[in-house]
Amino acid sequence: MSKSYVLSIDQGTTSTRAILFDEAGRPCGSASAPLTQIFPAPGQVEHDANEIWQSVLQVCRGVLCETGAASIAAIGITNQRETTVVWERATGEPLANAIVWQDRRTAPLCAELEAEGWAGHIAEATGLVIDPYFSATKLAWLLTNVPGLAERAKRGEVCFGTIESFLMFKLTGGETHVTDATNAARTKMFDIRSGAWDARLLDRLCVPLEMLPDVRDCQSDFGMTAEEHFGVRLPIRGVAGDQQAAAYGQACFQPGMLKATYGTGGFVVANTGGDKVASTTRMLSTILYQQEGTRTYALEGTIFMAGATIQWLRDSLGLIANAGESETLAAEGHPNSGVYLVPAFQGLGAPFWDAHARAAIVGLSRASTKADIVAAGLEAVAFQTRDILTGMGHDMRRSGVGPTHALRVDGGMTANAWAMQRLADILGEPVEVAAVLETTALGAAYHAGQAVGFYGDNETLGAAWKRSKLFEPKMGETERDARYDGWLEAVDRVRSREAREGSSDV
Ligand code: ADP
Numbered sequence: 034m035s036k037s038y039v040l041s042i043d044q045g046t047t048s049t050r051a052i053l054f055d056e057a058g059r060p061c062g063s064a065s066a067p068l069t070q071i072f073p074a075p076g077q078v079e080h081d082a083n084e085i086w087q088s089v090l091q092v093c094r095g096v097l098c099e100t101g102a103a104s105i106a107a108i109g110i111t112n113q114r115e116t117t118v119v120w121e122r123a124t125g126e127p128l129a130n131a132i133v134w135q136d137r138r139t140a141p142l143c144a145e146l147e148a149e150g151w152a153g154h155i156a157e158a159t160g161l162v163i164d165p166y167f168s169a170t171k172l173a174w175l176l177t178n179v180p181g182l183a184e185r186a187k188r189g190e191v192c193f194g195t196i197e198s199f200l201m202f203k204l205t206g207g208e209t210h211v212t213d214a215t216n217a218a219r220t221k222m223f224d225i226r227s228g229a230w231d232a233r234l235l236d237r238l239c240v241p242l243e244m245l246p247d248v249r250d251c252q253s254d255f256g257m258t259a260e261e262h263f264g265v266r267l268p269i270r271g272v273a274g275d276q277q278a279a280a281y282g283q284a285c286f287q288p289g290m291l292k293a294t295y296g297t298g299g300f301v302v303a304n305t306g307g308d309k310v311a312s313t314t315r316m317l318s319t320i321l322y323q324q325e326g327t328r329t330y331a332l333e334g335t336i337f338m339a340g341a342t343i344q345w346l347r348d349s350l351g352l353i354a355n356a357g358e359s360e361t362l363a364a365e366g367h368p369n370s371g372v373y374l375v376p377a378f379q380g381l382g383a384p385f386w387d388a389h390a391r392a393a394i395v396g397l398s399r400a401s402t403k404a405d406i407v408a409a410g411l412e413a414v415a416f417q418t419r420d421i422l423t424g425m426g427h428d429m430r431r432s433g434v435g436p437t438h439a440l441r442v443d444g445g446m447t448a449n450a451w452a453m454q455r456l457a458d459i460l461g462e463p464v465e466v467a468a469v470l471e472t473t474a475l476g477a478a479y480h481a482g483q484a485v486g487f488y489g490d491n492e493t494l495g496a497a498w499k500r501s502k503l504f505e506p507k508m509g510e511t512e513r514d515a516r517y518d519g520w521l522e523a524v525d526r527v528r529s530r531e532a533r534e535g536s537s538d539v
Contacts, residue, residue, distance in 0.1 A: 036106035039487060040096070040267070041478040042089055043471075044112040044196050045275065046133065047297075049085065051092035052471055053100060054478040056487055058497065060471055064095030071130060076137035079130035082118045085196065086203045090262060102263040108204075109271035109481030110255075111278035111473050112196040114219040117171040119182065119244075120199060122192050125207050129179050131196070132171040139170035140388075146170075151237070158224040158231050160309060160318030160330075162386060168195060169221035173238040189243045195220065197272050198246045204269060206259030212246040213253070213272040214323035223248070225320050226309055228328060251281075251322045252484035271480025276300045276333060277321055278476030283441045283467055284498040285321075286491040289429065290438045293418060294473070295446035297344075299336030301421045303429065303437065304329065310432045314424030315384045322480075332428060334383035334421030338376035338392075340446045342410045345378070352403045356445070359407050363451045366408035371396040373416075373523035374409035381524070382417075384424040389529030396523070411452040415459035416520040422460060439463040441500070443472040450502075458508035459517060468499040 038061065043050040050065040066088040071079040097105070115134035120127045132138070143163050146155075152163055161167055172193055176183045185191050192202065198212040217223040217230075222240065224231045230245055249255065255269035273281060276294065280302045283292040288306035293299060302321070309318050309330045321331035338345075343359050346352045353359050375381075377390040394406060422437070429435045440462060446452060447466045457464040469475050482488045506513075 035104065037104050038100060039107055039109055039478040039482040040093065040105045041109045041111070041474040041481070042093065042200070043275070043474040043477065044085060044089060044110070044200065046113045046135075049088040049092050050474060051089075051096040052474040052478070053096055054475065054482070058469070058475060058478070058488060060469065062096050062099060064092040066092050078133040078135045080116065080133055082120065082127035082131045082199055085131070086200065089200055093263065097263060102265050102267060105267050106487060107268050107270040107481040107485045108258065109477030109479075110197045110200060110269065111273055111275050111477035112200070112216070114195060114216060114274040114276070115166060115168050115171075116196050117168045117175065118194055118196065118199040119172070119175050119179070120192050120202070122190055122207075122210075125203055127199075128182060128191065129175055132175065134166055136171065137165045139165040139174050142170045142173060146237075154233065155221065156311070158226065158234070159221050160218065160225050161221050162315065162317065164386070167219060167221035169234060169238055169240075172240055176239060183239065186241050186244045191244050192246070193240070193244045194246050201255050201269055201272075204258045204262060205256035206261070209256035210246045211249055211255050213249055213251045214320045214328060215251060215274040215277040216272070217248045218320040219274055225318065225328070225330070228323070228326070250324055250326065251480045252324060268485070269481075270484035271477055271482070273322060273477055273480055275473050276302050277319070277331070278480070279443060279473040280304065280321055280331065280476065281479055282469070282472035282474070282476030283443065284491070284495045285441065286495050287438070289435045290441075291425075292441040292443065292472075295339045295414060295442060295444040297339065297341045299339035299414060299417065301334045301336075301418060301425070303332045303425050305332055305429060305432065305434045306330065308432065310428050310434060312424070312428045313431070314427055315386055316421070316424050316428060317383070332425050334425060336414065336417045336421070337379045337382045339414050340444070341378075342374065342376040342413060343446070346407055346410050352407055357448070359411060360449045360451045362404045363408035363411050366402065366404035367400070370401060370405035370408070371398070371519065372401055372405040372409045373520055374406060374413050375523050375527045376410070376413050377527050381528070383421055385524070385528065385532065387528050387532035389531050390527045393523070393527045395526055396519070411449065412455055412459070414446065414452060415456040416517065418456060419459050419517060439465050441465050441467055443467045443470050453502070453504045454507070457504040457506045459513060461506050461510065461513055463506065464504040465500040466502040468501045
């Protein structure tokens with residue numbers, strides 16, 4: 034049988050998906066399974082790593098039942114980043130629930146690191162900020178709080194990994210304990226300049242080097258799946274964290290090219306080329322991909338609430354019956370309502386990094402309607418994107434990267450034409466919606482496929498990229514700037530006293 038497909042595994046926060054891509058990069062079949070969210074206490078989020086593993090087996094077997102495993106040329110994996118797993122080396126059994134990226138339990142340890150003056154070293158070496166978001170403090174928490182774990186880890190009996198690393202260990206029947214550079218870059222223990230684990234941070238956090246995975250290129254030999262899983266052994270050849278995979282699937286191969294994914298949250302990633310850009314606007318610096326030992330870097334900005342704001346308008350306020358209704362309702366809003374919704378429900382991400390800010394709807398008058406509030410919820414995504422692109426643009430110009438290209442977008446919210454038009458209007462730049470909306474899975478498939486001779490080089494992939502829609506800015510500059518000034522004023526009203534005084538707990 035000819036090897037005609039790449040099997041892409043997309044292990045996300047709320048679900049696990051498997052998608053088959055053919056040699057032209059077209060999705061040809063998919064299966065998905067939801068994932069249980071465990072909330073042990075306020076601010077804590079866990080997953081059962083075994084449930085994740087079983088869901089991967091289930092969706093892969095589901096999607097392979099028609100085509101047969103023998104037609105698979107390679108497997109690609111993309112995953113929720115930062116989520117931290119520890120398991121027993123001898124058996125592959127998880128030794129605790131996985132601590133999910135959203136989990137805030139390590140805020141006190143982060144405050145200690147901040148007070149000890151680690152922010153400078155962390156920014157320089159890892160490109161990140163001190164925040165519970167990343168794996169390092171989650172692993173330190175597990176080593177301190179799971180009885181016996183630290184001693185066993187010192188003896189080499191325990192493996193740490195983010196989700197892709199755990200899955201590869203399981204898929205290969207324990208043959209490989211590996212990760213790729215994009216996932217390593219999100220642990221806050223990896224020096225993205227040298228491509229090595231950071232000895233100073235490991236020492237401070239009491240993490241034994243022996244428990245860390247071997248870091249490889251995104252296109253690499255990550256091992257063969259054990260025969261028992263799919264009947265034949267399949268090579269795992271491509272791996273990237275979800276946002277980096279999405280940027281790869283969006284063919285952002287040139288410095289200055291950028292993409293935004295609007296799902297529950299929003300993630301803006303810009304290719305900055307071969308040099309790590311040190312952000313002065315509190316963006317994250319990270320690895321976009323690593324090929325043949327050469328790293329391509331990125332700047333990343335996170336919007337905590339994108340589609341999640343629409344869910345809140347639906348579920349908590351009942352203003353809409355479904356997400357799609359937000360589009361028709363927003364169009365009925367008053368064009369100059371003056372209403373702003375600042376969705377700081379979990380604080381504000383880049384560039385404000387204000388953990389204590391809380392959400393607000395400001396500018397209400399007796400004439401305000403629910404349509405104005407829904408429009409403001411959608412518009413907030415546009416304003417937050419502009420906040421991020423302003424910061425990134427500044428960092429990139431200062432570092433000689435650029436100019437930035439049109440913004441390529443994907444994710445569930447891009448179905449909303451009103452929101453995408455408003456995004457183009459507030460940015461004053463064109464917005465292009467990708468033709469393949471599963472860009473995250475596609476990026477992992479591109480990595481795995483390229484490793485086995487599918488898809489051609491990046492230039493070929495770049496030329497093959499297609500958009501389904503283009504939104505050109507229509508709003509005049511005066512209106513655009515006036516609206517954005519109103520947003521900045523609204524943000525100013527919700528920012529916490531701690532952040533204003535420069536001591537927010539990040
Ligand atoms: P994730 O991968 O984070 O689960 P998806 O890419 O599947 O997210 O997108 C789902 C999100 O997109 C939800 O938060 C939902 O509220 C939002 N969404 C879906 N359709 C629309 C729409 N037409 N308008 C606005 N938001 C939408």
